[in-house]
Amino acid sequence: MSKTQLHKSIVHEIGRVNDRIDIKILRGRPYRKDAERHRMLTRQLARLERSGIRSGWFSSLISLH
Secondary structure (H helix, E strand, O other), rough: HHHHHHHHHHHHHHHHHHHHHHHHHHHOOOOOOHHHHHHHHHHHHHHHHHHHHHHHHHHHHHHHO
16 A cells, blocks of 8 residues: 555544544543544554655655765
């Protein structure tokens, strides 16, 4: 899976988790596990975006030489 596809997949899953959390809040139900999943997905997304920035930075350095 490419980074772009992985990024889209994670963003989509975050949206689904957010919807589940919203429904649980409205119904007054606990949402701890969903919140943990959301936290894990956002960390994974941040890691993916950081690696994309680094790889772009390194590739631009190489192209200058």
